[in-house]
Amino acid sequence: MKSVRTSSLTFSNLRRFVLAGTRSYRRRTSVPVIAAGDVADGHGIAVALASGASAVQVGTAFLACHESRADPLRRKMLSARVGDTVLSKAFSGRLARGMRNEFIDAMRPHEASLPRYPIQSWFAAQLRQPAIASGRSDVIAPSAGQAASPVRRAGR
Structure with a gap:
């Protein structure tokens, strides 16, 4: 590749x-x-x-709207800074932008050997519900766009 x-x-x-x-x-x-x-x-x-x-x-900018029903993990993007979003294949097997977390950092040296999409996506999806139940944002695919850093809550 x-x-x-x-x-x-x-x-x-x-x-x-x-x-x-x-x-x-x-x-x-x-x-x-x-x-x-x-x-x-x-x-x-x-x-x-x-x-x-x-x-x-x-897309991402709408997380700042008070009508947004985004979960707390997604709302974390409201405080993102430049460099907090990265490109990774860790969650899907395809290159995608997301909020940097421990899982992405741990998988970075292994990205070349990860299964391709959709297999890697299936593996990562198995972590989602248990991670949410235990409040583990460090192993969830935190998708984020390039504009995550300038997003601010309305009224600030």
Whole structure:
């Protein structure tokens, strides 16, 4: 399997590249483009729409809404800082972004030998209910988007 190096390309540089590509793509087609990822506020929505997106999907940011029924483990993202989210194959066998925890850190040296999706996903799912019952957030897949760090509770 080929290794992917992401440290030399910052997310803000990638975002600029993608948004510029969106504008160019929209000039050549009538297919709608939906921007998603790293959008947590009105500014992000405005930038995506100004760059040619037809719509914007906002995900992690809604954890901050008082109507959210997110469990306490998901609400932990409200206090996330840059670097608290990482890419890992530990929970699904596919590369996914989540809140860094002990399980992700322990599995990092073994990621190359983990079973592929959906087998690894099944194994990790077996931990979920017992972990929730015992309050163990360190072994649950804490999915989080790139915009986890700027998310803040409404009214703060």
